[in-house]
Amino acid sequence: MIPTAFDYQKASTVDEAIAALTDGDVKILAGGHSLLPALKLRLNQPSKLVNIAGIEELKGIKEEDGEIVIGAATTYHDIVKNDIIKSKLSFFSDSASRIGDVQVRNHGTIGGSLAHADPSADWTALVLAADAAIEVKGKNGKRRIKATEFFTGLFSTALEEGEIITAVRIPSPAEGTKTAYQKFPQPASRFAMVGCAVLRKPDGVTNIAFTGVSDNAFRDAAAEQAVAGKPLDDATIEAAANAAAEGVSILSDHYAAADYRKHLAKVYLKKVLHAVA
Ligand SMILES: Cc1cc2nc3c(=O)[nH]c(=O)nc-3n(C[C@H](O)[C@H](O)[C@H](O)COP(=O)(O)OP(=O)(O)OC[C@H]3O[C@@H](n4cnc5c(N)ncnc54)[C@H](O)[C@@H]3O)c2cc1C
Known part of the structure; x- marks a missing residue:
């Protein structure tokens, strides 16, 4: 073609x-x-x-004003190797090391993935669970969009005409924060048929995000409430799984029917909650 x-x-x-x-x-x-x-x-x-792949100001990872800042044109490979990410956002490096194949990881950029907003992308759930803001710039200057407001539908975002993503800004996690991401990968592409990302703070506040389940990645408020501030024992994890993806319009395609995807959402939520327990 x-x-x-x-x-x-x-x-x-x-x-x-x-x-x-x-x-x-x-x-x-x-x-x-x-x-x-x-x-x-x-x-x-x-x-x-x-x-934009050669623009130096769009590349790299740094800590600034209590945030971890990842330039939009930073590749997955660079994220996997980075020491700040490995020590403070290990679910980013673990997940990035499993995206696609070596060629995808060497060239794919976090900004490109977020702008594309594929319903099965991994980064969408990760930035949602990390409470990230997406920094964008257009002819009227810079603005920040909360990840929870960025993904607006199938391959759709809150980016406006003429804007580009410049960085992803993540609040530096407090000492003792635990993170995990697990996906049921599509066997050929490794895209997430269902993926679940969790970030649990030392006080028990827990961010839970799904990808692959609906038109766009989303935070699951009901599942988050079921575990907030509680010890992650079997009963609490079961309650969160029961609440997961309820009331969501679930994707159905030749890879997985909606009821199977919903089942996977519950299974993968349990996996990540056990991982951060
Ligand atoms: C074989 C294969 C397997 C893959 N497996 C996975 C997987 O397992 N998980 C996964 O999440 N993804 C997977 N992908 C997708 C991959 O992650 C892509 O690299 C990613 O979706 C797009 O990033 P990119 O940098 O390549 O963007 P591009 O392809 O260059 O651009 C994608 C879109 O974003 C826009 N864009 C790019 N950068 C910006 C910016 N800074 N600001 C505004 N708009 C921008 C472009 O105009 C375009 O519309 C796979 C892809 C392939 C080919």
Whole structure:
């Protein structure tokens, strides 16, 4: 399959990339692992691609003002190797090491995955459980969008026309915070048929997020309430599993019917809660 013809620009700064977005039907190119297949299938037919993969200010991981900041063009490989992430957000590095294959991990970027908002992506659940904010920039400047407000539907986000994701900002977890992510992977792609991410704070406040279950990843308030502040014994974990994914419109496709996905959501919630107990 061959994409339709497009112009190509390699941006070296964020502002250059933002300026290029006003040139017509322009798409940002980061790792290309989702965009290039879409171009080849002609699902997207942009007039121009702006490559942001080489923009230094979009890469890297640092701690700043009580937050862990991951540049949007940071690759999964760089996240896996990073010491801050390994020590403070180990579910990010563990999960990133299991996304796709080596090529996907070497080129795929956290910003690209979040912007794409695939209903089965891993990063969506991870940033939700981590209470992240997505930092975006457009011609009117920067703004932050809470992860809980970022994913708005199937492949849809709160990004506005002309904006790019610049970073993911995560509150530095308090000492003693535990995290886990588990997924039932699609056997070929390793995408999550169902994935569940949990972050449990020392005071027992627990963030629980699902991917693969519905049109977009979401925090499960009922499951969170079932475990908040309580010891994670078998009865509490069972109560959370019973509450999981209730009232949610569940995806059904040739990989998994809705009732099976709901069953997987409960099973994977139990797995992650046992992991942080
Ligand atoms: C074989 C294979 C297996 C995979 N397995 C998994 C898996 O197990 N789990 C998983 O989660 N994903 C998986 N993926 C998807 C992979 O993670 C993609 O890399 C990711 O979805 C997109 O990131 P990217 O950097 O490649 O973005 P691109 O493909 O370059 O871009 C994707 C979309 O985001 C937009 N975009 C990119 N960066 C930005 C930005 N900073 N701001 C605004 N818009 C932006 C682009 O315009 C485009 O619309 C797999 C992909 C492949 C090919």
